[in-house]
Amino acid sequence: MVESRFGQLKEKEKLARKQIVIESALALFSKKPFFKVGIRDVAREAGISPATIYRYFPSQEELFNEVFLQSIASVSKEFKTMVQKDKPASIEEFSIKFVDHLIENESTFQMTTYLMLKSNEENPIIGRFNSITRIFFNLFEQLLIRHGVEKESARIYSHSYIASITGILMAFRHYPKDKKAIRQRILKIIKTTSSLYTDQLINKTSLSHGASRVKG
Numbered sequence: 001m002v003e004s005r006f007g008q009l010k011e012k013e014k015l016a017r018k019q020i021v022i023e024s025a026l027a028l029f030s031k032k033p034f035f036k037v038g039i040r041d042v043a044r045e046a047g048i049s050p051a052t053i054y055r056y057f058p059s060q061e062e063l064f065n066e067v068f069l070q071s072i073a074s075v076s077k078e079f080k081t082m083v084q085k086d087k088p089a090s091i092e093e094f095s096i097k098f099v100d101h102l103i104e105n106e107s108t109f110q111m112t113t114y115l116m117l118k119s120n121e122e123n124p125i126i127g128r129f130n131s132i133t134r135i136f137f138n139l140f141e142q143l144l145i146r147h148g149v150e151k152e153s154a155r156i157y158s159h160s161y162i163a164s165i166t167g168i169l170m171a172f173r174h175y176p177k178d179k180k181a182i183r184q185r186i187l188k189i190i191k192t193t194s195s196l197y198t199d200q201l202i203n204k205t206s207l208s209h210g211a212s213r214v215k216g
Contacts, residue, residue, distance in 0.1 A: 018056040021046055025067045029107035034064055068111040069132060075101055076135045083139050088146045092194040095165055098136070099190055102169055103183055113170065137162055161197060165190065 024046035
């Protein structure tokens with residue numbers, strides 16, 4: 001019984017130290033791109049030796065993957081609130097929040113594109129990444145349903161729209177101007193896209209409901 005309690009305590013301490021390493025890496029990623037951060041930088045930020053980090057993470061890649069996944073999982077809670085509150089966010093509000101998060105967290109966006117291009121589907125990190133990205137597809141699907149889109153259509157609309165937003169960000173993130181101008185340009189395109197998308201969905205939903213009433 002005593003050994004079991006000591007074992008549990010040691011495991012909690014191990015998890016706490018591991019989390020300190022993750023939070024130290026997150027702090028660095030908020031200051032510069034992930035590809036400019038090394039294990040020694042993380043160790044210095046955490047106040048430990050590089051060798052200590054390797055006790056918890058076999059490689060730099062595994063550490064960075066874990067940091068990324070925790071970051072995405074955390075922010076998904078904010079989007080869940082936007083969708084599930086009494087008056088759900090508009091498509092435009094959801095889109096702006098999504099894009100702003102990726103603009104403000106450059107390392108998150110870089111890791112997103114990096115994992116999207118990774119071809120080894122058997123890699124455990126890819127499975128976890130896909131599970132987390134599905135959260136955003138599902139949340140946007142729920143949002144569309146709350147705005148009147150039929151459940152049968154909401155999933156494909158969700159996939160196409162989230163892909164469109166990501167594509168816009170990738171296409172204009174290196175727009176030849178300063179960061180403020182880049183954000184304004186991207187948001188202008190996002191707002192235009194969301195308005196076209198919203199109008200189309202509203203019209204389609206209205207027509208569908210009208211046809212149902214006629215048949216009835």
